Amino acid sequence: xxxxxxxxxxxxxxxxxxxxxxxxxxxxxxxxxxxxxxxxxxxxxxxxxxxxxxxxxxxxxxxxxxxxxxxxxxxxxxxxxxxxxxxxxxxxxxxxxxxxxxxxxxxxxxxxxxxxxxxxxxxxxxxxxxxxxxxxxxxxxxxxxxxxxxxxxxxxxxxxxxxxxxxxxxxxxxxxxxxxxxxxxxxxxxxxxxxxxxxxxxxxxxxxxxxxxxxxxxxxxxxxxxxxxxxxxxxxxxxxxxxxxxxxxxxxxxxxxxxxxxxxxxxxxxxxxxxxxxxxxxxxxxxxxxxxxxxxxxxxxxxxxxxxxxxxxxxxxxxxxxx
Numbered sequence: 001x002x003x004x005x006x007x008x009x010x011x012x013x014x015x016x017x018x019x020x021x022x023x024x025x026x027x028x029x030x031x032x033x034x035x036x037x038x039x040x041x042x043x044x045x046x047x048x049x050x051x052x053x054x055x056x057x058x059x060x061x062x063x064x065x066x067x068x069x070x071x072x073x074x075x076x077x078x079x080x081x082x083x084x085x086x087x088x089x090x091x092x093x094x095x096x097x098x099x100x101x102x103x104x105x106x107x108x109x110x111x112x113x114x115x116x117x118x119x120x121x122x123x124x125x126x127x128x129x130x131x132x133x134x135x136x137x138x139x140x141x142x143x144x145x146x147x148x149x150x151x152x153x154x155x156x157x158x159x160x161x162x163x164x165x166x167x168x169x170x171x172x173x174x175x176x177x178x179x180x181x182x183x184x185x186x187x188x189x190x191x192x193x194x195x196x197x198x199x200x201x202x203x204x205x206x207x208x209x210x211x212x213x214x215x216x217x218x219x220x221x222x223x224x225x226x227x228x229x230x231x232x233x234x235x236x237x238x239x240x241x242x243x244x245x246x247x248x249x250x251x252x253x254x255x256x257x258x259x260x261x262x263x264x265x266x267x268x269x270x271x272x273x274x275x276x277x278x279x280x281x282x283x284x285x286x287x288x289x290x291x292x293x294x295x296x297x298x299x300x301x302x303x304x305x306x307x308x309x310x311x312x313x314x315x316x317x318x319x320x321x322x323x
Contacts, residue, residue, distance in 0.1 A: 019059065027055040030062055042072035060089045075109035097123040104147070113148040117141075130213045131171070131178050135164040159187040170208050177229055178212035181205070195275060196242055204236040223323040227255040235265060245271035253304060259321035261304040270297045287311040 037048035051068030063086045071078040082100035102117035119141035126133045138161045146152045163183045170179025182205040189199040209231025211217060238249040251265030273289050290300030303310040309317040
């Protein structure tokens with residue numbers, strides 16, 4: 001019996017030592033992968049740098065803490081006080097992340113400077129066979145400000161969420177295509193520039209014909225492959241309300257043979273045309289929202305075809321090929 005206990009103890013110690021060695025090797029690889037992002041050109045792929053980078057969480061997690069993070073993508077420069085990303089050993093396909101605010105955004109092309117603050121910002125991404133099972137972003141007590149000259153509040157929202165869900169019945173394993181459902185929620189949004197207050201909005205979308213392997217997202221031929229696969233974006237519903245207005249929209253869009261948008265979006269509203277008057281002057285306002293009915297509501301259908309947006313037969317905007 002004593003011999004068996006000694007052998008068992010030796011096995012346990014060996015396992016602990018092996019896993020400890022493996023954890024430190026893997027944590028070093030995680031650190032190197034993050035540091036490698038600093039070598040990106042910031043144009044074809046974002047360049048990410050950390051003022052301080054630590055990888056912790058031994059023995060059952062890998063927690064990467066990037067303090068004073070800077071992200072460069074084209075003309076945009078973002079700085080974030082801190083970003084943490086975590087993966088648990090027993091759930092290696094589930095990423096949990098959070099960030100400290102405020103985020104500072106500078107656009108060197110337009111010269112604009114903005115900040116977004118929050119009390120909580122959390123991200124959760126869960127994969128299944130390299131296909132998104134669910135991805136979520138949730139922010140609380142959000143404040144968007146213009147910081148170019150002073151600090152002017154643009155909009156606030158106590159809660160905003162965005163979610164992506166896999167649609168199993170739309171997965172085509174033979175063609176490596178997936179379908180995703182998207183849901184966006186905004187609660188009690190306030191936007192003084194549009195005289196919006198206590199505004200609630202919900203957006204529901206479905207996208208079919210997307211590559212089922214997230215490692216292929218962003219590939220140069222991604223949109224071309226989606227076009228060939230007959231990918232569609234269904235606007236299941238957009239619903240926004242506040243004390244005085246209601247807006248609803250549904251529709252469907254796809255890419256035609258010339259890589260131009262094709263489809264239609266139907267918009268119905270009450271009280272919206274009067275509110276956005278200063279921002280969308282006539283005749284464009286009527287071309288977008290339609291003419292008022294006897295009950296004061298508006299209804300219109302926007303058609304996308306041949307590289308343009310049409311209200312009925314009247315062209316109101318041009319959109320070039322997407323690739």
